[in-house]
Amino acid sequence: MARRESLAKKSAWTLVAWAIGFVMFFPIFWTGIAAFKSEADAYSLPRTWLTSPWTLENFAIVQARSNYLQYVFNTTVIAVLSTLLGLAFAIPAAWGMAFQPETKPSVNLSGKAWALILLFFFAVTAAIALSVGWRMTDNPLLGLALILLFGLPIAAWVWTRRTGDKLLWMLSTKMMPPAGALIPIYLIFNRNGLVFRQWGGVDLGDWNLIDTFAGMVPLMMLLNLPIVIWMLYTYFKEIPFEILEAARMDGAGLWQELSKVLAPMAVPGIASTLLLNVILSWNEAFWTLNLTNKNAAPLSFFISEYSSPEGQFWAKLSAASLMAIAPIMVLGWFSQRQLVRGLTFGAVK
Amino acid sequence: MATRQGQALGRLAVAPAVAALAAWSIVPLALAIYYAFLHYQLDNPDNTFFAGWSNFYYFVTDPFFAKDLFNTVALVLLVLAITIAGGVLLAILLDRPMWGQGIVRVMVISPFFIMPTVSALVWKNLMMHPVYGFFAHVWRAFGLTPVDWFASIPLLSVGIIVGWQWLPFATLILLTALQSLDLEQKDAAQMDGAGTVDFFRHITLPHLMRPITVVILIETIFLLNVFAEIKVTSVGGLAGNLTYLVFSQLNDANDVGEAAAGGLIAVVLANLVSAFLVRIVGRNLEA
Numbered sequence: 030m031a032r033r034e035s036l037a038k039k040s041a042w043t044l045v046a047w048a049i050g051f052v053m054f055f056p057i058f059w060t061g062i063a064a065f066k067s068e069a070d071a072y073s074l075p076r077t078w079l080t081s082p083w084t085l086e087n088f089a090i091v092q093a094r095s096n097y098l099q100y101v102f103n104t105t106v107i108a109v110l111s112t113l114l115g116l117a118f119a120i121p122a123a124w125g126m127a128f129q130p131e132t133k134p135s136v137n138l139s140g141k142a143w144a145l146i147l148l149f150f151f152a153v154t155a156a157i158a159l160s161v162g163w164r165m166t167d168n169p170l171l172g173l174a175l176i177l178l179f180g181l182p183i184a185a186w187v188w189t190r191r192t193g194d195k196l197l198w199m200l201s202t203k204m205m206p207p208a209g210a211l212i213p214i215y216l217i218f219n220r221n222g223l224v225f226r227q228w229g230g231v232d233l234g235d236w237n238l239i240d241t242f243a244g245m246v247p248l249m250m251l252l253n254l255p256i257v258i259w260m261l262y263t264y265f266k267e268i269p270f271e272i273l274e275a276a277r278m279d280g281a282g283l284w285q286e287l288s289k290v291l292a293p294m295a296v297p298g299i300a301s302t303l304l305l306n307v308i309l310s311w312n313e314a315f316w317t318l319n320l321t322n323k324n325a326a327p328l329s330f331f332i333s334e335y336s337s338p339e340g341q342f343w344a345k346l347s348a349a350s351l352m353a354i355a356p357i358m359v360l361g362w363f364s365q366r367q368l369v370r371g372l373t374f375g376a377v378k
Numbered sequence: 379m380a381t382r383q384g385q386a387l388g389r390l391a392v393a394p395a396v397a398a399l400a401a402w403s404i405v406p407l408a409l410a411i412y413y414a415f416l417h418y419q420l421d422n423p424d425n426t427f428f429a430g431w432s433n434f435y436y437f438v439t440d441p442f443f444a445k446d447l448f449n450t451v452a453l454v455l456l457v458l459a460i461t462i463a464g465g466v467l468l469a470i471l472l473d474r475p476m477w478g479q480g481i482v483r484v485m486v487i488s489p490f491f492i493m494p495t496v497s498a499l500v501w502k503n504l505m506m507h508p509v510y511g512f513f514a515h516v517w518r519a520f521g522l523t524p525v526d527w528f529a530s531i532p533l534l535s536v537g538i539i540v541g542w543q544w545l546p547f548a549t550l551i552l553l554t555a556l557q558s559l560d561l562e563q564k565d566a567a568q569m570d571g572a573g574t575v576d577f578f579r580h581i582t583l584p585h586l587m588r589p590i591t592v593v594i595l596i597e598t599i600f601l602l603n604v605f606a607e608i609k610v611t612s613v614g615g616l617a618g619n620l621t622y623l624v625f626s627q628l629n630d631a632n633d634v635g636e637a638a639a640g641g642l643i644a645v646v647l648a649n650l651v652s653a654f655l656v657r658i659v660g661r662n663l664e665a
Contacts, residue, residue, distance in 0.1 A: 056505055210641070347504070
């Protein structure tokens, strides 16, 4: 028997819920109001918001002053390209892990043996680095060799894990705090980075990825790749294996299996993943604030410019903010469930 | 069963992603370790030499370090408190039958889609400005002296903004979990005469324990790294966290070595936390 709520009770809950919902939404609502007021009115808002005149001038001013559309373009390019690039990596990976899972490690070494191997390589790396005086400015090849010496054993360990462990490792890369990666990435992007200043006889004096799409797109892709792979993986996992087997019984080859059976069933999952990834990269604000300032600067950077303004700026800030958040907020409304799934790595569906 | 050929193809398909993520996680780490032991300042790159542990020593003895470490932890706990308590209440509320549930839901979750720089500046100015802000008007309407939020309680102010952004996330996840609570279970409990409080304590809360754990762990990862909200509200000196301190070592002091050392400390901190997350999500994966 279903629970029957009385009309009064339902009305009461409705009232409370709407009140709280409005409180949560209020700052956005208020921004929306201020965006259509003159600067002077924006500063006297609560008293006059119904009576003061409405205007569209802020939007024109924001565009005229700072070429606002350029930032919209930059944001879109970074979000869309990084998403597509991410899918190019993630779709095969998720397919492989969901449909061709490896149930045991491909190299049979105990954890202790692996730990010893890794320690040995770390020790060798450190010994070489210390013995050459730690200065690698003029010797990029040595720097690269040391990175490989340090990294390849780790990569080998990851590569030989079974699928479940690979997935967890991918998740763990998302936990690398940006503060830890900031210095290396900044220096790799910047021509002053020690390792990249020269490459053999080639002078890399013109090397620069700061404030370029060539730098931001792959970076954004890597930031979200673990989430993208996980989300796709959980979607692919739900495609029943029996369907594939039936197709195989009917004599479908691998290509037919992929294109005729799997692809149509994977489209909704891919679309959801795409949506989530666009939202995440649209709103990213650590790397964009640190690595862009003009040419490839997205909206999150543009808005941050209002942190030290001159004169009255609330109406313009509101107008700019409204344009920056509106498209992605609407996208977000339609992707609530995917969001839960993607951001909890499939733990809550 | 997977064929041998399929298995090989599967490994091949996974390879690019593993390679990309391996490069992404290993190269910065290796370089961070390298720079952390280097005396290297951007404005004087020719005077670069092996510095031993001194970068770590200077970072940890920096007057800001203890304060910012405390702020980092305090901000995480503050926002977790806001979002978990608020999230449970909101989720239960939104789970009730009502008119216009979809619209309320949209209003509640909207803050999550606002980019951090926007929410920080909108809150700092339109809401929390000590003279013209909305709160100042409300305070005066009640005959109180308006609060100068960012000057007098900067950490709490940042916490409120970040809490507002993450409350929808907690609500959404807890609501999703609540909706999977079996209707029959609800009815059975009601027939047994369980009151609202009993029902919450013995059925709702236990059912929410797992999603709450997930929310805590995932939010913690992101909250340890709060940056934009602190930077654009210009409270880095008053309520900065470790992330901000690393940024300012690079940006204001031009000190690559010390910033890298600070970054490594942040990595260790984050790893302590994430060790738990991997374990719990891993357990869910097996289940």
